[in-house]
Amino acid sequence: MGTTPSPAELAGLISRCTGVAVTDRQLADPTTTFSDLGIDSLGLMGVLAELKRSHGVHRDVEMNTEHTPRELLAVLGQEVAR
Amino acid sequence: MTRRVVVTGVGVVAPGGNGTKEFWELLTSGRTATRRTSLFDPTGFRSRVAAECDFDPAQAGLTPVEIARMDRYVQFGAVAADEAWAQAELAPADPWRVGVSMGSAVGGTTLLERDYAVTSDRGARWVVDAALASPFLHHALSPAHLAAEVADRVGARGPVRTVSTGCTAGIDAVGHGARLIERDRADVVVAGAAESPVSPIAVSCFDAIRATTASNDDPERAARPFDRNRDGFVLGEGAAVLVLEEYEHARRRGAVMLAEIAGYASRSNAFHMTGLRPDGVEMAEAVRRALEQARLDPTGVDYVNAHGSGTRQNDRHETAAFKLALGQHAYATPVSSIKAAVGHSLGAIGSIEVAACAQALVHGVVPPTVNLETPDPECDLDYVPHTARERELRAVLSVGSGFGGFQSAVVLTRPERS
Amino acid sequence: MSTAVVTGVGVIAPSGIGADFWPAVRDGRRALGRLGRYQPNPYPVVVAGEVTGFEPEGRVDPRIAVQTDRFTHFALAATDLALHDAALDPAAVPDYRFGVVTASYSGGVEFGQREIQALWRSGPEHVGPYQSIAWFYAASSGQLSIKHGLRGPSTVLVADEAGGLDVFATARDELARGARAMLAGGAEAPFCPYSMCGQLGIGLLSAGEDPDTAYLPYTAEAAGFAPGEGGAVLVVEDADAAAARGAPARAVVAGHGATFTGIGRFPDSAEGLARAARQALADAGCRPEEVDVVFLDAIADPRADQAEAQALRSLFGDRAVPVTAPKTGYGRCYAGAAPLDVATAVLAIEHGAVPPTPGVTGCRFDLDLVTGAARPLDVRTALVLARGLHGSNSALVLRRPETS
Known part of the structure; x- marks a missing residue:
């Protein structure tokens, strides 16, 4: 189930879950972490939970706020590939 | 003139034992009361372990009318209050000088959820069907119901308050109760807390943030405070109620004084609703202020009853706080958490821990931290693993930490000290 | 003993927000209307006081707005008004000397209903991470202390309207124990279907359908109260501390x-x-x-x-x-x-x-x-x-x- 969200869709999902306005350009930056964007651990948990529910991301996927949205995008790509 | 506050009655409803005696036996035995969740079917939940009370309200003395009216946590509180009040043997005091101070973090969760499932047709409709609601649902909206029921049981007509500071509510309710006496608003205050959060909504909200354990395969050892392999708390339930009394009032009537509430303080970390900074400075500040009120030097603390929830963050946080507040003495002081045995009952646990501290003072015994197998280099104090320890206790400290950033500390001493 | 004085007032009420409140109550303007927060409304309570036009946008940081209920939105917004009114910068108060005490009756009920609906309709994994911090009664005190860096004593009292008065005694008590300033107040947002379903059981809410006659205490027509949403937060300061910074004491x-x-x-x-x-x-x-x-x-x-x-x-x-x-x-x-x-x-x-x-x-x-x-x-x-x-x-x- 689920489809890989595009960077723009992921940006929208993050904004909706965390209240932080994020652009797809920010998501592509390899150095910007979730923490840099002002997303805390609870916010990130909400994002991951939504991706697991609606986009078929495996339930064991874990990330912390020092990861980058770009890493999350990479995970999403792999998830669909496997 | 300072009005001193002593404890003249204790009542407990806890996992593994109803009544203070059974509760204390469990704590000092090294056993745990955590098990696979049985109050609802936990299949599909991340955490499926709980510390549940084997509680029969009728057997505990409640009437059918009371049982119908009271949510589970109120039943716990009422029964614990009855035990405490009976122990205090307070013959008709002036009711306007008797107060109540009760705590709860989430209040009527059990009834709220049961009625929600029915009135919403299991979530099918937003505009719920009021015709299907219990006539007592309004009590479940507000934990003030707990304090009101306790007040009526003991005939209190003085100040009656409900403190709802999340997981420090149990300590804060005792602290606020003591202040009512210190400030001459009452001579007697029935103070404590109750909680019954073992229901799908509370379990799922802690699942969502991974605060509770996922060690479902070994329920009795799921809560592991200060252990290197700890992975979250075990949700618990229960209640504890103390009768607090002004020292002279108790002395004049020849009451048995179990302990003195010598100091209390609360501070906020102003950091994060659930997260804790590793340095523990705000908890240390609360401890310092509580010791200051107790006129106690840090070296006077003989035992620390820790919050010890068994989450990665908490145990490190408060270990740091104890070192800040007690200095080198922290290394020489036994520190233990009873949460491996009775779980973390949110708002109730603070009062349950104060009740444990009162028993520790009376018996000269430090209850152990059960399930502490593998030391954590970041938690390097004396956590009294496995086995209770006899020790001369004159002053004990109990602390709590709660969602919302609340950090609270209370100091209990032997009342003969003056 | 210290004297506790009010130096700032922040109001979010059906009658008006901030400075709009006093002229509205002074002139006795009615702000009761037909309850519109949920539709349909099958319950026998149709007249209520709603803070119409209050949206978190512009008043609450979007990151906080998503993790809090409307009752906390009110508290956050009222506090901003109160601190502004008091001209008090929390950072100027000595550390651990500024605390907060709020009252709540029913907590974050609307947020809670959304999440409990997700649980029962779709399953436990559909409950979001914010339910644990939005629903409980302590949400507003916690968020206020974080937002304004208040590391002093912080607490929450629950006793319906009486609790909303007791917070001022607690604030005064904390000032006597060494705090220099306290936020004290409370706000309520009781209008979601499930909460109303509970409130009906109180048996004291007015079933009247005309906003002009639904809530008439002390008259022969008295038949219950019209519920309202909103509240107020006040800055209560130690009188000497207020005087030292030149802030007028508005009331003791x-x-x-x-x-x-x-x-x-x-x-x-x-x-x-x-x-x-x-x-x-x-x-x-x-x-x-x-x-x-x-x-x-x-x-x-x-x-x-x-x-x-x-x-x-x-x-x-x-x-x-x-x-x-x-x-x-x-x-x-x-x-x-x-x-x-x-x-x-x-x-x-x-x-x-x-x-x-x-x-x-x-x-x-x-x-x-x-x-x-x-x-x-x-x-x-x-x-x-x-x-x-x-x-x-x-x-x-x-x-x-x-x-x-």
Whole structure:
């Protein structure tokens, strides 16, 4: 189930879950972490939970706020590939 | 003139034992009361372990009318209050000088959820069907119901308050109760807390943030405070109620004084609703202020009853706080958490821990931290693993930490000290 | 002992937000209307006071807005107004000396209903991470302390309207113990279907369908109160600390008293209220003869109203003391109600006017109830009364600061 969200869709999902306005350009930056964007651990948990529910991301996927949205995008790509 | 506050009655409803005696036996035995969740079917939940009370309200003395009216946590509180009040043997005091101070973090969760499932047709409709609601649902909206029921049981007509500071509510309710006496608003205050959060909504909200354990395969050892392999708390339930009394009032009537509430303080970390900074400075500040009120030097603390929830963050946080507040003495002081045995009952646990501290003072015994197998280099104090320890206790400290950033500390001493 | 003074007032009410509130209550403008927060509305409560036009956008940081219920949005917004009004920068208060005490009646019920619906409709993994911090009663105190860096004593009291008065006693107590400033108040957002389903069981909400006649305490038509949403947060400071920074003291939080007479036992609340008021007056060091105005609880239940009238008689005897219940204009806001009354009392002291009890004529008790228009009055001492639906009675005395 689920489809890989595009960077723009992921940006929208993050904004909706965390209240932080994020652009797809920010998501592509390899150095910007979730923490840099002002997303805390609870916010990130909400994002991951939504991706697991609606986009078929495996339930064991874990990330912390020092990861980058770009890493999350990479995970999403792999998830669909496997 | 300072009005001193002593404890003249204790009542407990806890996992593994109803009544203070059974509760204390469990704590000092090294056993745990955590098990696979049985109050609802936990299949599909991340955490499926709980510390549940084997509680029969009728057997505990409640009437059918009371049982119908009271949510589970109120039943716990009422029964614990009855035990405490009976122990205090307070013959008709002036009711306007008797107060109540009760705590709860989430209040009527059990009834709220049961009625929600029915009135919403299991979530099918937003505009719920009021015709299907219990006539007592309004009590479940507000934990003030707990304090009101306790007040009526003991005939209190003085100040009656409900403190709802999340997981420090149990300590804060005792602290606020003591202040009512210190400030001459009452001579007697029935103070404590109750909680019954073992229901799908509370379990799922802690699942969502991974605060509770996922060690479902070994329920009795799921809560592991200060252990290197700890992975979250075990949700618990229960209640504890103390009768607090002004020292002279108790002395004049020849009451048995179990302990003195010598100091209390609360501070906020102003950091994060659930997260804790590793340095523990705000908890240390609360401890310092509580010791200051107790006129106690840090070296006077003989035992620390820790919050010890068994989450990665908490145990490190408060270990740091104890070192800040007690200095080198922290290394020489036994520190233990009873949460491996009775779980973390949110708002109730603070009062349950104060009740444990009162028993520790009376018996000269430090209850152990059960399930502490593998030391954590970041938690390097004396956590009294496995086995209770006899020790001369004159002053004990109990602390709590709660969602919302609340950090609270209370100091209990032997009342003969003056 | 330190003196506690009000230096800032922040109001989010159906009658108005911030500075719009006083002119609306002074002129007795009605802000009750047909409840519109959920549709359809099959319940026998259709008249309510809603803070129409209040949206978190522009008032609450979007990151915080998604993780909090409307009752916390109100508290956050009211606090911003209060701090601005007090011209107080929290960072200027010594560390650990600024705390917060809020009252709540039913917590984050709308947020909670959304999440519990997700749980029961879709399963446990559909409950979001914010349910654990949005729903509980402590959400507002926690968020306020974080937002403003308040590391002092922080607490939460739950006792419906009485709890909203008790927070001022707790703030004063903390100032006496060394705090320099406290945020004190509370707000309520009780309008979601499941919460209303619970409130119906109280049996005291008005079923009236006409906003002009649904909430008429002290009259023969009294048939329950119209519920309201909103509340107020006040900055309460140590008088010396306020003076040192040149902040005017707007009112002194002078005395408090509290008793308990049981759930629904309204006849007993007459003595309970009178005793609470006497305690509060004694605490303030003032005599009943000095009270210039009383802000009433106004449950609009015949027994409850009568008990309140009896309490006033017992306190004041034959003396006609102006009394008022501005909340008939915007609804009874549970834990937000008393903070709104305290805010109104502060404004009445400042403006030298007692706002009216909108809509009420034909008081059936021997009370000097201010109706129609505001009454000009030199208010030096105000008494605020409140009862909690779970049986508590509270009283607070506010006094005009001595001008030196």
